[in-house]
Amino acid sequence: MAGLAPFFITGANAKVRINNKTIAFCADVSYSVSINHASPKILGMYESVSLEPLSYEVSGTFTIIRYVADVAPHQRNSGFAVPVGVADTGNGIGAIGPTNPIAQQLSPTDGKAFQALDPSTYQNGTFFNIEVSQKMSDGSTIGVARIRSCRINRADFSLGGKNQPAIERFSFKALYVDEDSFLAGFSGIGQQYT
Helix, strand or coil, X not given: CCXXXXXXCCCCCEEEEECCECCCEEEEEXXXXXEEEECCCXXXXXXXXXXXXXXXXXXXXXXXXXXXXXXXHHHHXXXXXXXXXXXXXXXXHHHHCCCCHHHHHCCCCCCCHHHHHCHHHXXXXXXXXXXXXXXXXXXXXXXXXXXXXXXXXXXXXXXXXXXXXXXXXXEEXXXXXXXXXXXXXXXXXXXXXX
16 A cells, blocks of 8 residues: 555644644543433333433543743753744643733633633633644645534643653533534524624
């Protein structure tokens, strides 16, 4: 099979962005869509005649490899190369806050995803999107999945052994998931989030 280019989606070739901005080296990302069903019972029958959908729910996790603020300038001043995209302000979720210059470019959160982790700002927390895209051999990217209108509901920090990087794992809930084969639309009329 000489000349056959790899075409599978892999962790090495997939890029995860939050609101179209690469904020971290991502160790993994996963999501699941649950459609809860109920089986209506009819008087006089023991078996169900149908399975009716009740709700659509999206949940998932992503793990990032953490680095701290000012590590990039320090490494450059010491003569070391720094990977492209490493932010001088670090990549903690709080670094994407209102004081960060890229906060104005983030949409639709305006850099407020971290507010889900601060009890005093729960009511101000806004949604963010996660996009997964495949990097092609020519350098272009093709979208694989888009997780829309996420909110963080759990954050875990783990520091391993001497030569292991610190990782931060986030759990989230979301309203919709689109993939390269379909777009998830609204199910009816009501309060809609655009």
